[in-house]
Amino acid sequence: MAPLLKALCLALFFVYDSAAFPSLLPGGGKGGLIPNGKAVFSVNFGLNDGDKSDYETGFRGAWKADNPNSGVSSMHLQLLPNNKFVWYDAVSLGPSNITLPEGDCRPIPGKPNQVDCWGHAVEYDIETKEIKPLKFMTDAWCSAGGLTPEGFLLSLGGFADGSNAVRILKLCENCRWKENAQGLARPRWYSTQEKLEDGSFVIFGGRREFNYEIVQSSLQFEKQLVDLPFIKETTDPFENNLYPFAFLLPDGTVFLLANNRSIILSPRSGQIVRELPVLPGGSRNYPGSGSAALLPLKISASKPFVTDAEVLVCGGGVHDGTQQAEKGNFMPAIQNCGRILATQPGAEWEMDMMPIRRTMADMLLLPNAEVLIINGATDGVSGWTLARNPTRKPLLYSPKKNLGERFTELAEARIPRMYHSSTAVMPDGNILVAGSNTNPRYLYKDVEFPTELRLERFAPPYLDPELDKYRPEIIEDSSDSKLVYGQIFKVKIKLDDNEAEEDDIKVTMLAPPFTTHGYSMNQRLVVIDPIRYSRGKVTLMAPSNGRIAPPGYYLLFVVNRGVPSRGMWVQIL
Incomplete structure (x- = not known):
């Protein structure tokens, strides 16, 4: 994340919590612009755009x-x-x-x-x-x-x-x-x-x-x-x-x-x-x-x-x-x-x-x-x-x-x-x-x-069992499972990897597909960069609208340098 923009996001987070400030987007999180006038979301690929690569494994399944x-x-x-x-x-x-x-x-x-x-x-x-x-x-x-x-x-x-x-x-x-x-x-x-x-x-x-x-x-x-x-x-x-x-x-x-x-x-x-x-x-x-x-x-x-x-x-x-x-x-x-x-x-x-x-x-x-x-x-x-x-x-x-x-x-x-x-x-x-x-x-x-x-x-x-020491565990009772478009939500995790840093952590939302005849209908994966990761708490902003994530249930995974947790069901509406 660019340093200036990251500082802005963190400043907004510390001034407001999710109850007092339910969305960084105008219009109740229905999509739009953050206060500086720039759109919030972008699309590309991969989980680690920083210096660190995914944890390596020779395991072939x-x-x-x-x-x-x-x-x-x-x-x-x-x-x-x-x-x-x-x-x-x-x-x-x-x-x-x-x-x-x-x-x-x-x-x-x-x-x-x-x-x-x-x-x-x-x-x-x-x-x-x-x-x-x-x-x-x-x-x-x-x-x-x-x-x-x-x-x-x-x-x-x-x-x-x-x-x-x-x-x-x-x-x-x-x-x-x-x-x-x-x-x-x-x-x-x-x-x-x-x-x-x-x-x-x-x-x-x-x-x-x-x-x-x-x-x-x-x-x-x-x-x-x-x-x-x-x-x-x-x-x-x-x-x-x-x-x-x-x-x-x-x-x-x-x-x-x-x-x-x-x-x-x-x-x-x-x-x-x-x-x-x-x-x-x-x-x-x-x-x-x-x-x-x-x-x-x-x-x-x-x-x-x-x-x-x-x-x-x-x-x-x-x-x-x-x-x-x-x-x-x-x-x-x-x-x-x-x-x-x-x-x-x-x-x-x-x-x-x-x-x-x-x-x-x-x-x-x-x-x-x-x-x-x-x-x-x-x-x-x-x-x-x-x-x-x-x-x-x-x-x-x-x-x-x-x-x-x-x-x-x-x-x-x-x-x-x-x-x-x-x-x-x-x-x-x-x-x-x-x-x-x-x-x-x-x-x-x-x-x-x-x-x-x-x-x-x-x-x-x-x-790979050798990667288990890097695998996050979602604490579901302390995590948000009902998401609203454009609003802040939090996921609590347990992670034994003491070297994990904020840029190592990503969250993915998988829409489970209907599969038949070699085609998985309605399949979708959204990768979310956290706003903040500290002391086992991941703070994120939900997708801005249904064009990115159509309403419904998703399996949410926390991923540490390519190693995913067990999924937690979330619903976005």
Whole structure:
């Protein structure tokens, strides 16, 4: 932090506490200027911009069995703020490995007096490892999802009777899905859901749907449908633009990539602000199935404006990959990555190369502001039996390193995870790894890649036991968990590292994504520079508005030179 500006922030802090002076921003923290007339926030990458680097480790990660039976194949996966996961597949894929409670079976549409007593969704307690079946009434196969500002799971679209469905799962102990089978304006199968700055969602596309709609966090709302010819323009004979990549940018526009083209869109008006250059290499969306993420946004008082946001896109398939795979020709997946400054007019893609080519991978933002690329295959595309050669080595991507030096290969997995696998960051920093079913039913033998129900945890390098002496511990009872835009909040930590200085400490806020088909929807990581760190107390300013951090629940981590604490749930509104 620049010395003069840092002194100003500290002076303001000592004159006012958070009760007497709730925000350094005018207008009650809704965004704006600090008293000297300069904007508060800026965006860039990395956790340590000072002289010290992150603590070094030669640890390449470790795999551990978590549970031998997930009950249901984890096609869709979401972590909830009550430390429970929900995952589900399709009601149309036949028997799973868990049944619904006796007397609570699902009526089968179009088949009078017939019921389905198999579970197709479960809730998983990460502490007790207890699995509880949840009953769907509509088919959520290849649907979209995300957390509402209240922390509820909002599931949109799916197949057949579920294609127009809106579903909500709340956080109570015995909550059940609430569903409105006709809640959406159009069918949404293989569509993308992205949270906007006010907590509403935009849902893009779906099979043969060249439009989008704005959706509220409820079962019923006024339908708002907007045509978007761009989606039709990017459709190959085998589509390659399903589950398009969408990211809310800090100016309120949305970056949208479909196939190999991308635009900046004003979601409320439907206006295309500009089109970006074509991303070379092939198709990036389903069934080509690359992966993508909005890289971490860094906010601090030392850099005046939030103007920059970068998008990373890696892997995918050739344009005719599906056609070739159906003939038994499994084409090599894309090995390159593109990174672009999405907020800058005239920006070009910066191309990089992964050590391993990849399709169907998950891309996760980690608590230390690095990126994990995990799961997938080297040949073929998404679809039943349409890929070969699983990629077992995760990749660590370090955004702040120089081009050509950003990838590190990590410890190899034992279990192949391909089509319909999913992953998520857990509160303790481990990665839950689940699913993989390349078959049209639950098949456990006599196929090349059996349906996979085993759960694993992957420990990234920052969980090296040798780094534990540098690991902060959040004292939750003495920390603020309810945040208000632009206002001061405090986090109390215990840290045995006596050499830790103010510039060593950063705080990250991770929005847990909804992961399906290699794409983590609503994923976001905000890196916050503290105003002050002293005697175990970290003083910070919350993000200024929902364009930087949409309202809702985040996992907050305190990071000491790349070593994160266990996460604490916070809610910002």
